[in-house]
Amino acid sequence: MRELDIDLRPGDEPIALAAAFYARPPLVVARALLGQLLVHDVGGARRVGRIVETEAYVGPRDLACHSAKGRTPRTEVMFGPPGRAYVYLIYGMHWCLNVVTGAGSAVLIRALEPVAGLADDARTDGPGRLTRAMAIDRAHNARSLLEPPLWIAFGARRSPIARGPRIGIDYAGAWAAKPYRFWVRDSEWVSR
C-alpha cells in the first residue's frame, strides 16, 4: 500500500465536492477536476486516486459524445442532474467512469495518480485500468458522486494543465480535433 499524500493526512476526512461544482460547462469541469480526489469506500477500506487526466464530452451536438445518439436507456443519465456517475462498458471488457455535467454532457476520468489503498502494482493510467484498480463497475452507473461510497473530494494540484485532442474518437469528424482532453502536465500517471 502507498502512503497517504500531503493533502490527505491520516485522520483527515476528505471533503466532498458539492453539486454546484458539477453544474458548470463540461470544459470547465474537466479542467477543475484535475487534482481532485476520487474516493471509493469498498470492502471496509478506502481507495483514493488523484485525477490527472480528463476528457470533456460536451453534449448531443458533439459527435464523439454518446448523447449524440439522443436520449436512450444508456444515455439517459447524462440528461439528469449533474454530479452523478455515467459508467459504461467499452469493447466488451472495460468500464469507463464519467461525471455527469448535465444537458447530455459528461467528463471522462482517464487517469489517476495512486494516493491510498491501491495495490502497489495497480495501474491507474487509462480509463479501463483505473476502474479496475478502484473497483468501479456497472453497479455505480447513475449513482451520486456527492457522497460515499464512490465520491470526489477536494485535492491539490502542483503542476500546470496541458490540453489536446481526445483519444480514440477518430470517427467523430471535426469534433475529433477539438482540444477537449486535459491533463496535469508533469504527471507520470497520464495515459499513453
Place this chain on the structure above:
DNA sequence: GGGACGATGTAT
C-alpha cells in the same frame, strides 16, 4: 433477429 462497432488494453 442479426450485424457492425466501440471514449481500451494486452499480446504478438
Place this chain on the structure above:
DNA sequence: TACATCGTCCCT
C-alpha cells in the same frame, strides 16, 4: 498490428 468480448444501436 491483431484481437479479446459484449452492450448498444440500427437495420432488416
